Amino acid sequence: MSAGETERVERMLEALSRESGIVFIRNDAEHTAEAAAAHLKKKFEYAANNLSTAEEFIDKVGSRSSLSNREYLVRKTGEKARPARDYLFELLRRLDSNAASP
Numbered sequence: 001m002s003a004g005e006t007e008r009v010e011r012m013l014e015a016l017s018r019e020s021g022i023v024f025i026r027n028d029a030e031h032t033a034e035a036a037a038a039h040l041k042k043k044f045e046y047a048a049n050n051l052s053t054a055e056e057f058i059d060k061v062g063s064r065s066s067l068s069n070r071e072y073l074v075r076k077t078g079e080k081a082r083p084a085r086d087y088l089f090e091l092l093r094r095l096d097s098n099a100a101s102p
Contacts, residue, residue: 001051008054009044011099012092013037019091025073025081027065058088
């Protein structure tokens with residue numbers, strides 16, 4: 001993975017760790033955003049050499065359990081749980097948009 005793509009993933013995980021009002025659900029267990037970011041960072045470190053883009057990280061590594069193959073979920077306060085994949089893609093797009101702004 002290129003340095004630029006690695007930076008995008010790291011920026012996304014850092015932003016995730018600071019998110020408030022969300023619960024990250026992995027294999028039916030609820031985790032804080034900070035714990036979720038730490039978990040995904042470990043997965044990224046393990047898989048980075050086999051990935052090309054931040055989007056590929058989300059699709060292949062960051063959105064489901066490698067043990068159970070179950071999809072990760074995110075629940076915002078007052079909302080129902082939804083796929084973490086969708087949430088992570090939105091977060092990445094928001095960060096990319098902010099980085100492109102002057």
